[in-house]
Amino acid sequence: LGGSIARALQQMSNATIIDEKVLSDCLNEISRALLQADVQFKMVREMQLNIKRIVSFDELAAGHNKRRIIQKAIFDELCNMLDPGKPSYTPKKGKTSVVMFVGLQGSGKTTTCTKYAYYHQKKGWKPALVCADTFRAGAFDQLKQNATKAKIPFYGSYMESDPVKIAVEGVERFKKENCDLLIIDTSGRHKQEAALFEEMRQVSEATKPDLVIFVMDSSIGQAAFDQAQAFKQNVPVGAVIVTKMDGHAKGGGALSAVAATKSPIIFIGTGEHMDEFEVFDVKPFVSRLLGMGDWSGFMEKIHEVVPTDQQPELLQKLSEGTFTLRIMYEQFQNILNMGSLGQVFSMIPGFNAEFMPKGREKESQARIKRFMTMMDSMTNEELDSSNPKLFNESRIMRIARGSGRSVGEVIEMLEEYKRLAKLWSKMKGLKIPKKGEMSAL
Ligand code: GDP
Ligand code: MG
Secondary structure (H helix, E strand, O other), X not given: OHHHHHHHHHHHHHOOOOOHHHHHHHHHHHHHHHHHOOOOXXXXXXXXXXXXXXXXXHHHHOOOOHHHHHHHHHHHHHHHHOOOOOOOOOOOOOOOEEEEEXXXXXXXXXXXXXXXXXXXXXXXXXXXXXXXXXXXXXXXXXXXXXXXXXXXXXXXXXXXXXXXXXXXXXXXXXXXXXXXXXXXXXXXXXXXXXXXXXHHHHHHHHHOOOEEEEEXXXXXXXXXXXXXXHHHHHOOEEEEEEEOOOOOOOOOHHHHHHHHHOOOEEEEEOOOOOOOEEEOOHHHHHHHHOOOOOOHHHHHHHHHHOOHHHHHHHHHHHHHOOOOHHHHHHHHHHHHHHOOOOOOHXXXXXXXXXXXXXXXXXXXXXXXXXXXXXXXOOOHHHHOOOOHHHOOHHHHHHHHHHHOOOHHHHHHHHHHHHHHHHHHHOOOOOOOOOOOOOOOX
8 A cells, every 4th residue: 555655656756747647647546545545435536636726736847846745735635634623522530521432343342441441540530331231242241341450440230131221320320429431331233223323312312421432443444434424313423433453454434434423533442452542643643544654754753863873773673673671772862862852752653642742741851861760770681681571570679779769660661661662563574764765655
């Protein structure tokens, strides 16, 4: 996919004369790639027309960087399509909010409910989970297991078959217990679709949720629009969560879901585990959609931020996929030296929102310095290792003592390392573009 877009832009920039046909050919090629990424036909068509309108032939003919101009136009256009123009309802900590999850069976609702609860719990909320899926056998057990693992209160029943009754009882109970985020998990399958939507309508009318979240599997393809629209027509969907973004799907269906529900995407699911959950960020998502690779922006930043003499070595290590603590240390150093915190790693999906929230650069910087102090107390063996299991209790205690930090802080640093190493490993085998080749998307 990325290949075909890059090729299309390359061909276009090689053409001596840029006329309507050259641009059309290029856009057709890109459209094919977007269709393959499950972007709806109608939206691809719309994008094509918009770009033809935006891109000025004079500018192209004047020999400006043609690829850049088109690339930017496409990128911006897709970003616009992901922006419904108004933010979703945002629950406030300490105030009761009822959030209802809807979506087809298997889309990831139950998993996502827990992730959503866990995410907020870590930030000091008091979430609670209500299982209003009485349709699928084992639904309550699944939620119960998830909730117990995360130590989140839950409500459900093995006996009761009326989802509306359970939803209402659960919400009432947790309101009394002063929980501030009441999350209702619902069923996704019925013998008849009409019955499912009727059930969703009833649960919604009985519990009056402040927010209804539509959960969508990123791999559902062209069906996304109709599916999202069908839910929106029955319940007041106000936000979208796209799951399974860790798979191969590029997630073009997400554009359809935004269009059909006129609601923003708020989170994405990136794995089966509780913490594999990220605040949605438009730009990395669009990069992925375009097959630019999640990493092209990241690479560009490496060229900008990492000192030239360190680049070949770093890129080599990247393509090997091994991430040692020493590499982490060196990258922290680069980030601090450049005073450009957030620049490099903010390009990596998963790193951005959590590690360096916008407007909190000072705190992040302090955190990085703290991490580095602890790493200063590590041995060479430890720094060059890429095996977190090496860090047994006595090593952790030694590092804590040596750096004057707590054991908890050392563990936090190692957790961060593990997280980064996981992201880093995704780059294994990546073909590294040389400087100057970056513009080819
Ligand atoms: P529900 O039927 O909508 O409640 O869906 P579930 O929450 O039961 O999820 C269905 C399957 O998808 C389960 O095996 C989950 O572990 C899996 N799943 C959910 N979200 C993700 C995700 O973000 N990534 C991956 N890889 N799997 C997920
Ligand atoms: Mg479920």
